Amino acid sequence: AIQMTQSPSSLSASVGDRVTITCRASQGIRNDLGWYQQKPGKAPKLLIYAASSLQSGVPSRFSGSGSGTDFTLTISSLQPEDFATYYCLQDYNYPGTFGQGTKVEIK
Protein backbone atom coordinates (compact mmCIF):
# COMPACT_ATOMS: atom_id res chain seq x y z
CA ALA A 1 0.00 0.00 0.00
CA ILE A 2 1.10 3.55 -0.67
CA GLN A 3 2.33 5.32 2.46
CA MET A 4 1.27 8.94 2.98
CA THR A 5 3.45 11.01 5.30
CA GLN A 6 2.27 14.38 6.53
CA SER A 7 4.36 17.09 8.11
CA PRO A 8 4.32 18.57 10.57
CA SER A 9 2.26 16.38 12.91
CA SER A 10 1.11 19.52 14.68
CA LEU A 11 1.64 23.24 14.52
CA SER A 12 0.68 26.33 16.47
CA ALA A 13 -0.42 29.41 14.58
CA SER A 14 -2.24 32.67 15.10
CA VAL A 15 -5.34 34.02 13.41
CA GLY A 16 -4.29 35.64 10.15
CA ASP A 17 -1.18 33.46 9.69
CA ARG A 18 -0.40 31.66 6.47
CA VAL A 19 -0.24 27.92 7.17
CA THR A 20 1.27 25.21 4.99
CA ILE A 21 0.90 21.45 5.49
CA THR A 22 2.72 18.94 3.34
CA CYS A 23 1.94 15.37 2.35
CA ARG A 24 4.44 13.03 0.71
CA ALA A 25 3.53 9.79 -1.04
CA SER A 26 5.81 6.75 -1.02
CA GLN A 27 5.39 6.53 -4.80
CA GLY A 28 4.03 8.76 -7.53
CA ILE A 29 0.28 9.29 -7.41
CA ARG A 30 -0.20 11.83 -10.23
CA ASN A 31 -2.60 14.41 -8.76
CA ASP A 32 -4.87 11.82 -7.14
CA LEU A 33 -4.99 13.37 -3.71
CA GLY A 34 -7.57 15.00 -1.47
CA TRP A 35 -7.44 17.05 1.71
CA TYR A 36 -9.90 16.76 4.59
CA GLN A 37 -10.57 18.86 7.68
CA GLN A 38 -11.80 17.25 10.88
CA LYS A 39 -12.95 19.15 13.95
CA PRO A 40 -13.24 17.41 17.34
CA GLY A 41 -16.27 15.16 17.55
CA LYS A 42 -17.21 15.77 13.92
CA ALA A 43 -16.95 13.86 10.66
CA PRO A 44 -14.21 14.80 8.20
CA LYS A 45 -15.02 17.37 5.51
CA LEU A 46 -13.64 17.35 1.98
CA LEU A 47 -11.71 20.55 1.20
CA ILE A 48 -9.65 19.79 -1.90
CA TYR A 49 -9.80 17.01 -4.50
CA ALA A 50 -7.51 16.20 -7.43
CA ALA A 51 -4.71 17.93 -5.49
CA SER A 52 -5.80 21.48 -6.30
CA SER A 53 -9.55 21.62 -6.96
CA LEU A 54 -11.61 23.39 -4.32
CA GLN A 55 -14.69 21.49 -3.18
CA SER A 56 -17.94 23.42 -3.54
CA GLY A 57 -18.64 25.66 -0.56
CA VAL A 58 -15.08 25.63 0.79
CA PRO A 59 -13.60 29.11 1.40
CA SER A 60 -11.04 30.30 -1.13
CA ARG A 61 -8.39 30.78 1.57
CA PHE A 62 -7.83 27.02 1.23
CA SER A 63 -5.70 25.89 -1.69
CA GLY A 64 -3.84 22.78 -2.72
CA SER A 65 -0.90 22.12 -4.98
CA GLY A 66 1.48 19.40 -6.05
CA SER A 67 1.70 16.28 -8.16
CA GLY A 68 3.68 13.07 -8.19
CA THR A 69 4.88 12.55 -4.63
CA ASP A 70 4.77 15.98 -2.95
CA PHE A 71 1.65 17.93 -2.09
CA THR A 72 0.76 21.02 -0.11
CA LEU A 73 -2.35 22.37 1.59
CA THR A 74 -2.19 26.11 2.23
CA ILE A 75 -4.49 28.25 4.35
CA SER A 76 -3.75 31.80 3.26
CA SER A 77 -5.10 33.58 6.34
CA LEU A 78 -5.98 31.32 9.25
CA GLN A 79 -9.42 31.91 10.74
CA PRO A 80 -10.71 30.83 14.17
CA GLU A 81 -12.87 28.13 12.61
CA ASP A 82 -9.84 26.58 10.86
CA PHE A 83 -8.34 25.13 14.03
CA ALA A 84 -8.73 21.43 13.34
CA THR A 85 -6.88 18.34 12.18
CA TYR A 86 -6.12 17.97 8.48
CA TYR A 87 -5.65 14.72 6.58
CA CYS A 88 -4.49 13.91 3.07
CA LEU A 89 -5.90 10.86 1.26
CA GLN A 90 -4.43 9.25 -1.84
CA ASP A 91 -6.89 8.29 -4.50
CA TYR A 92 -4.39 6.74 -6.91
CA ASN A 93 -4.76 3.08 -6.18
CA TYR A 94 -6.18 0.40 -3.90
CA PRO A 95 -6.34 0.66 -0.97
CA GLY A 96 -6.90 4.33 -0.32
CA THR A 97 -4.55 5.55 2.38
CA PHE A 98 -4.67 8.58 4.66
CA GLY A 99 -1.81 10.58 6.05
CA GLN A 100 -1.47 10.49 9.84
CA GLY A 101 -2.94 13.96 10.24
CA THR A 102 -1.74 17.47 11.11
CA LYS A 103 -3.29 19.21 14.10
CA VAL A 104 -3.50 22.99 13.76
CA GLU A 105 -3.67 24.61 17.18
CA ILE A 106 -4.05 28.16 18.44
CA LYS A 107 -0.82 29.91 19.37
Added chain:
Amino acid sequence: EVQLVQSGAEVKKPGESLRISCKGSGYSFTSYWISWVRQMPGKGLEWMGRIDPSDSYTNYSPSFQGHVTISADKSISTAYLQWSSLKASDIAMYYCARHRFPGYSGYQFDYWGQGTLVTVSS
Protein backbone atom coordinates in the same frame (compact mmCIF):
# COMPACT_ATOMS: atom_id res chain seq x y z
CA GLU B 1 -30.29 17.81 0.75
CA VAL B 2 -27.87 14.89 0.72
CA GLN B 3 -27.65 13.15 4.08
CA LEU B 4 -26.06 10.04 5.48
CA VAL B 5 -27.57 9.18 8.85
CA GLN B 6 -25.89 6.49 10.91
CA SER B 7 -27.29 4.35 13.68
CA GLY B 8 -26.59 5.20 17.28
CA ALA B 9 -23.75 4.35 19.61
CA GLU B 10 -23.37 0.72 20.63
CA VAL B 11 -21.95 -0.97 23.72
CA LYS B 12 -21.23 -4.65 23.26
CA LYS B 13 -19.32 -7.45 24.97
CA PRO B 14 -16.35 -9.23 23.42
CA GLY B 15 -17.49 -12.03 21.13
CA GLU B 16 -20.87 -10.46 20.38
CA SER B 17 -22.04 -9.65 16.89
CA LEU B 18 -23.00 -6.20 15.68
CA ARG B 19 -24.39 -4.47 12.63
CA ILE B 20 -24.39 -0.69 12.25
CA SER B 21 -26.18 1.19 9.52
CA CYS B 22 -25.91 4.22 7.26
CA LYS B 23 -29.05 5.52 5.56
CA GLY B 24 -28.70 7.75 2.54
CA SER B 25 -31.25 10.32 1.46
CA GLY B 26 -31.53 13.25 -0.91
CA TYR B 27 -29.81 11.50 -3.79
CA SER B 28 -29.93 8.33 -5.89
CA PHE B 29 -28.54 5.79 -3.42
CA THR B 30 -27.66 3.21 -6.07
CA SER B 31 -25.62 5.69 -8.12
CA TYR B 32 -22.86 6.33 -5.58
CA TRP B 33 -20.45 3.98 -3.89
CA ILE B 34 -20.31 4.07 -0.08
CA SER B 35 -17.15 3.53 1.98
CA TRP B 36 -16.60 2.89 5.68
CA VAL B 37 -13.79 4.60 7.59
CA ARG B 38 -12.51 3.76 11.07
CA GLN B 39 -11.11 6.17 13.64
CA MET B 40 -9.74 4.61 16.79
CA PRO B 41 -9.70 6.81 19.92
CA GLY B 42 -7.27 9.69 19.48
CA LYS B 43 -6.00 8.29 16.19
CA GLY B 44 -6.22 8.97 12.46
CA LEU B 45 -8.52 7.81 9.69
CA GLU B 46 -8.38 4.36 8.07
CA TRP B 47 -10.27 3.27 4.97
CA MET B 48 -11.96 -0.08 5.62
CA GLY B 49 -13.87 -0.98 2.50
CA ARG B 50 -16.47 0.10 -0.05
CA ILE B 51 -19.66 -1.08 -1.65
CA ASP B 52 -21.49 -0.36 -4.87
CA PRO B 53 -25.13 -0.28 -3.69
CA SER B 54 -26.43 -0.96 -7.20
CA ASP B 55 -25.16 -4.56 -7.14
CA SER B 56 -23.61 -4.92 -3.65
CA TYR B 57 -20.12 -5.47 -5.06
CA THR B 58 -17.69 -4.98 -2.19
CA ASN B 59 -13.97 -4.38 -1.83
CA TYR B 60 -12.00 -4.34 1.43
CA SER B 61 -8.72 -2.97 2.66
CA PRO B 62 -6.33 -5.89 3.35
CA SER B 63 -6.22 -4.67 6.96
CA PHE B 64 -9.95 -5.33 7.39
CA GLN B 65 -10.59 -8.22 4.97
CA GLY B 66 -12.15 -11.08 6.88
CA HIS B 67 -12.77 -9.02 10.01
CA VAL B 68 -15.85 -7.08 8.88
CA THR B 69 -18.61 -7.41 6.30
CA ILE B 70 -20.08 -4.56 4.30
CA SER B 71 -23.52 -4.91 2.76
CA ALA B 72 -26.37 -2.79 1.47
CA ASP B 73 -30.13 -2.91 1.04
CA LYS B 74 -30.95 -0.66 -1.87
CA SER B 75 -34.68 -0.95 -1.23
CA ILE B 76 -34.23 1.13 1.92
CA SER B 77 -31.13 3.10 0.81
CA THR B 78 -29.04 1.71 3.65
CA ALA B 79 -25.49 0.41 3.90
CA TYR B 80 -24.25 -1.75 6.74
CA LEU B 81 -21.03 -2.63 8.51
CA GLN B 82 -21.06 -5.78 10.59
CA TRP B 83 -18.92 -7.89 12.86
CA SER B 84 -19.53 -11.52 13.78
CA SER B 85 -17.36 -11.46 16.89
CA LEU B 86 -16.27 -8.15 18.37
CA LYS B 87 -12.93 -7.61 20.06
CA ALA B 88 -11.71 -4.88 22.37
CA SER B 89 -9.56 -3.67 19.48
CA ASP B 90 -12.75 -2.81 17.54
CA ILE B 91 -13.44 0.15 19.85
CA ALA B 92 -13.63 3.11 17.51
CA MET B 93 -15.78 5.65 15.75
CA TYR B 94 -16.99 4.35 12.38
CA TYR B 95 -18.00 6.67 9.57
CA CYS B 96 -19.77 5.98 6.31
CA ALA B 97 -18.99 8.27 3.41
CA ARG B 98 -20.34 8.79 -0.10
CA HIS B 99 -17.93 8.66 -3.01
CA ARG B 100 -17.63 11.96 -4.81
CA PHE B 101 -19.54 11.37 -8.05
CA PRO B 102 -21.84 8.76 -9.62
CA GLY B 103 -20.18 5.45 -10.44
CA TYR B 104 -16.87 6.58 -8.96
CA SER B 105 -15.15 3.92 -6.87
CA GLY B 106 -12.09 5.99 -6.00
CA TYR B 107 -11.23 7.29 -2.58
CA GLN B 108 -12.64 10.78 -2.34
CA PHE B 109 -15.73 11.36 -0.26
CA ASP B 110 -18.03 14.36 -0.40
CA TYR B 111 -20.65 13.50 2.24
CA TRP B 112 -20.10 11.74 5.53
CA GLY B 113 -22.33 10.24 8.17
CA GLN B 114 -22.14 11.61 11.70
CA GLY B 115 -20.29 8.54 12.95
CA THR B 116 -21.21 5.57 15.13
CA LEU B 117 -19.19 4.94 18.28
CA VAL B 118 -18.66 1.27 19.02
CA THR B 119 -17.54 0.32 22.53
CA VAL B 120 -16.56 -3.23 23.42
CA SER B 121 -16.27 -4.02 27.10
CA SER B 122 -16.81 -7.01 29.33
